[in-house]
Amino acid sequence: MNQNEDDTCQIKYVNHELVTALLKSQHDNKIVSGLAEIFGVLxxxxxxxxxxFLSESELCVCDLAGMLNISESAVSHQLRLLRSLRIVKYRREGKMAFYTLDDNHITSLIKQGLDHAKEKGE
Amino acid sequence: MNQNEDDTCQIKYVNHELVTALLKSQHDNKIVSGLAEIFGVLxxxxxxxxxxFLSESELCVCDLAGMLNISESAVSHQLRLLRSLRIVKYRREGKMAFYTLDDNHITSLIKQGLDHAKEKGE
DNA sequence: CAAACACCTGAGCAATCGTTCAACTATAAT
DNA sequence: ATTATAGTTGAACGATTGCTCAGGTGTTTG
Structure with missing residues (x-):
């Protein structure tokens, strides 16, 4: 017979105390979503x-497109997203827009990630 | 007249020296891809x-499904992905499989990310 | 053995993503 | 004013993603 909503696992929790403790100490869902969003950007x-690139220097859309070998449109779309998340900011100079990182956290996250990516062959 | 392949930006690079220096000091594409993959997991x-959850304690598929309120199948699919990237490992005990993190890097990445996610209202 | 169970897997589907294309804005030069 | 240029934007597309569903392992229990 089935006491739960699903027909898969019969036991409510294998280690009930542990699970409830973990659920209680869990971070707010908004924070987790925000965190996932940051990781999603990267x-x-x-x-x-x-x-x-922007963590190293200020760059214009044109140069980024050349460096990445994709269209300026594609770069602009991505920059808009990064702008909306306050990860980059820009400065207009005539026709051109020069972008920089607006969030130093990103740089340190990338640095930390790089250490791990390097030591893993994968 | 157009010297480049595209018909978008006419100048090859606004700051040629800077750009070539950045391109030269750029990380290997494999490393960048691996890094993006790690971030993608999170x-x-x-x-x-x-x-x-796994960074706090060892847990079985059943409990994870209950805690996340999704099907065991969904959890199992995600665990397979995490397994293939050597981010989690598991231990069989009878019918059950207990999972733990296989990569401490992940924990520190999450911790660092959390600090940033918390201080941003967004 | 057969039934129950914890978990895994492949197929399929809706939703999301990243890009290109074409059209648009805004600034600069002739 | 006309033309060119740097950048932005919306639509559309192909590809990828995360889930459910149905069926399949392998282990344990009766």
């Missing part, structure tokens, strides 16, 4: 490279 | 929560 190679 | 709330 999960795309194009955006990651943009952030890595 | 970009999904379900996987992120799994990693956060």
């Amino acid at each position: 999960a795309d190679p194009t955006r990651l490279k943009i952030c890595m | 970009a999904d709330p379900t996987r992120l929560k799994i990693c956060m």
